[in-house]
Amino acid sequence: MSGNPFDGEDGREVTEPGVFSAAEVGLANRNSGAFLEMLALDITPVGAHYLLTHFDVPLLEVGAHRLVFDGAFDAPFEMSLEEIKAEPQVTMPVTMECAGNGRTGMEPRAFSMPWAYEAVGTAEWTGTPLAPLIARAKPQGGVVDFAFEGADFGYDKGVGHAFGRSLTPEELADLDVLLVYEMNGQPLLPQHGAPLRLIVPGWYGMASVKWLTRVTAMTERYQGFQQVGTYRFRQTAEELGAPVTEIRVKSLMVPPGVPDWITRKRRLSPGLVRLQGRAWSGAGVPVDKVEVRIGEKWHAAKVEKPLGRYAWAGWSLDWDAQPGHYVLACRATDAAGNVQPMEAEWNLSGFANNAPHEVEVFVED
Amino acid sequence: MSGNPFDGEDGREVTEPGVFSAAEVGLANRNSGAFLEMLALDITPVGAHYLLTHFDVPLLEVGAHRLVFDGAFDAPFEMSLEEIKAEPQVTMPVTMECAGNGRTGMEPRAFSMPWAYEAVGTAEWTGTPLAPLIARAKPQGGVVDFAFEGADFGYDKGVGHAFGRSLTPEELADLDVLLVYEMNGQPLLPQHGAPLRLIVPGWYGMASVKWLTRVTAMTERYQGFQQVGTYRFRQTAEELGAPVTEIRVKSLMVPPGVPDWITRKRRLSPGLVRLQGRAWSGAGVPVDKVEVRIGEKWHAAKVEKPLGRYAWAGWSLDWDAQPGHYVLACRATDAAGNVQPMEAEWNLSGFANNAPHEVEVFVED
Structure with a gap:
């Protein structure tokens, strides 16, 4: 029996490369990744x-x-869901990615949800813009931050808190933040934040607070745990670090062929195969280029028009697959010139790993 | 770089208790468990x-x-989805559990999807009974098995195959097998077998073949990999073993209080708390009794009427929680007298672990 987990130390064993603890597996069972084939x-x-x-x-x-x-x-006020639904309605496709996606690709590895590549998805979110409602409440002159609080409460590193995040007035002015109540044309599901959540397009998922209950105007910067205690690029636990914000340029591939059940490595027949996938970048910057590595060589893929300003673009490349063993990879470049690095920049919490997606493939004789 | 994963050996490292491989974490990221709070x-x-x-x-x-x-x-035939939808429609709540649920609770542990408690759910499935359609196709005298094949293909232990399972004519006569095209009142989602799947109520989930394409009447027993190569209670890899069929009696608890993010251990205030959960058993046998362990003592919970013949029953127990550290547990007994064992019977693949659910709780001073 281990000690009190609320002291912030319990369960955070030192972890070796490629070896995971039961608590990490528990997190992986509880949190779910996308299917790369989708x-x-x-x-x-x-x-x-x-x-x-x-x-x-x-x-x-x-x-x-x-x-x-x-x-x-x-002019503080409160609104029912019915009142929020009566506000102007917009629907927007948004690609959302977890800041911890790719965490297992950084060593030494952070002890947290052990994502590899799968913490991403694109949904059509329906709701109303947040900015006009904030304006209606008339922020006072000295306001420097807006805090967003969810109904979910628990402990992290010994600190009890409702999940909360903030955005500055400048960030709010720059970002098309939505209050949403539908996802893919259906009422929000409980696990996606029903009945109301925030969507901060172009930022990693932590900013899109679920089960939203409260918007608080603050004359000092918000100091919530999820704002200052985590979601920071840190080299050591002692520093505050820079905040995790916009999604970095990234791409993923539909694994070609068919999988082995355990290893997920792929097998396919020789001949023409269409490699395809998705690419995206944060802050509404479009993807300019996707390249696919086959053997040692990088090949330019065809990039489609993105689904929307904050949503991924499809890409494809026809490959005449010859028998052999390959580690395929893809990497994207955005219009601001950002390119996926061959190796992720390490940080203590394993955030924002955008190194290329690699897929191991065996082409039969 | 590891070898060819299609030889059936790659990725199956020996695993120590409490230590998991990257491939197991990959499976946990890809396969998703229920939220116990739900x-x-x-x-x-x-x-x-x-x-x-x-x-x-x-x-x-x-x-x-x-x-x-x-x-x-x-009288073989084929049907479109539209034709299947024109057949008599039934809707049935069914509790489904993965045969591998609880796998991580058995040592030595099988190298496969590392479920703890969360591979269970209850949905309202809508479709049409299978038996009348099989009767319409007029099975020949010597038929001893019906094989069900899905559209999903891959490799397991070196064997390439479409996912397939079978039921004997006797099993079909005993079980209320459905062909379903809706789940919770919505068209089946791709990941749940769209557009058509089998539901075998009361059996572990492997029998409910997704993406169903083919029903084959056989005059010899079906030898598909998922029927004879796995989903068997084995002590050694050499024996065939008994088939995994009906769901064993089991219960789970909504973890009370609030969690620690990593360990999922619980913290709550002293005073009255309603402990609650669900209990179920296979083959349409109702749950008779649920007991909850608090400290060293087992207490009888109140058991509700089940949602349906093949669906779980709710249970609850009011607890006047006193400060301290507890490992709560629950166990169910069904009307046939089956009771959850305190320790699961070990088998090579880690199937059908129905030992009691334990939840670690700290009640504050």
């Missing part, structure tokens, strides 16, 4: 979008739910 | 039902899909 679809089906849930999923009553605007507002 | 709901929401996918999810066209009845039938 990268063939423009929109990730309901139930196949990745999910990262810090605490328990709160099961909230739609009819009783209120969104409270409080703190340093001159 | 055991508070009668029906598991779409996208929160457990998923175990052997190979890739095939993305099939609904309009082009055909179900073929072939082999030793006197």
